[in-house]
Amino acid sequence: MTATKSFGDALIEAIPNLRAFAHSLSGDAQLSNDLVQETLLKAWTHKDSFVPDSNLKAWLFTILRNTYFTHYRKSQREELDEDHAAMNASVPPAQLTHLEFEDMQRALMRLSPDHREALLLITAEGFSYEDAARVCGCAVGTMKSRVNRARSKLLEEMSGQSDEGAPGEGEEPSKSSSGL
Amino acid sequence: MQHRLDTPEDCKRTDGELPEPERQPESEAAKPPVAQLPGFAAQLIGQRMRAMYDTIAQEPVPEDLLELIRQLEAKERSK
Incomplete structure (x- = not known):
């Protein structure tokens, strides 16, 4: 992060990649937005623990994957639908x-x-x-x-x-x- | 979408550095080694993965996520 970029700006900049990771990891478009929202809230709440110029992306990804696996363990008990991914896939890609x-x-x-x-x-x-x-x-x-x-x-x-x-x-x- | 404001272990590092790996390979170590894929196969998978990933990354950011950050910033400014 530079001096001119706020923590909020840095979070906003990271959102596209966080969404892509969350969606690819969970296979669920709606869940991925929830995971990203939770990640952003956790990051904001604990932003004082983040040192500027260190690896914000890796920090955010770690929060996100831990958040996902917490959710995954809960959802495993409810038996995830095997075809969750296909049913919840987002808009088809251009590529x-x-x-x-x-x-x-x-x-x-x-x-x-x-x-x-x-x-x-x-x-x-x-x-x-x-x-x-x-x-x-x-x-x-x-x-x-x-x-x-x-x-x-x-x-x-x-x-x-x-x-x-x-x-x-x-x-x-x-x-x-x-x-x- | 729910706003959870609990304080998980997820974010408690104080130095902003990445955590040291603590968990050692368990099931991975017990498995027999897997042969390296031919370069073209790994390349194909990489291309497909990135195409899928980039597609999602290029989707417009949902307004509610942007609004969340704005609200958090506004709340902080008002303190």
Whole structure:
């Protein structure tokens, strides 16, 4: 952040990426807006704990993913609909056809949450492995492994080779344990 | 949309730095290694992922999110 940019301006600037991450992670357009709203409120409430010129984006992403996994654990108890993503997909993209967009989102939602967030942070958001590992509270090697597995699984899903039906592979999503 | 104003552990760091990784790989370490995908396959997945992601990122920001920030700023100014 520069001296001329307020904390609010910085938050507004981050919203598009936060929405993209939240939507891709949750597969739900409405939920993603709720997650972003909650993230913004938490960030504002605790803005004094953020040091200017440090990595605001990573800080916000960490809050968002922890908020999502809190929600995910609750919703797991209510059994998430397997086709949540497709039903709640937002407006079809200009770059991909509607079908491609839905296929991609559906395939993404069949990854475990840990693998999905790893792939999103590295491949879509462009985080370094080190920063992504910090956001997720895991080791760099674990992050690399997750991305590699996620790519393989996604390729299987997209080519119709996967015979594993349930999203998440029964894995429990992790939460950064040291605060953010 | 609900406004939750609780104080989670999510934001309590005081230095603004990223948290140190504490959780060690558990299930990942137990799994057999996965072979690296060919470059073109990883590239294809990357292109598709970014296309989907960028599409969402380029959507107009909902007015209520912008309004939320404005309200928070206005509330702070009025203090």
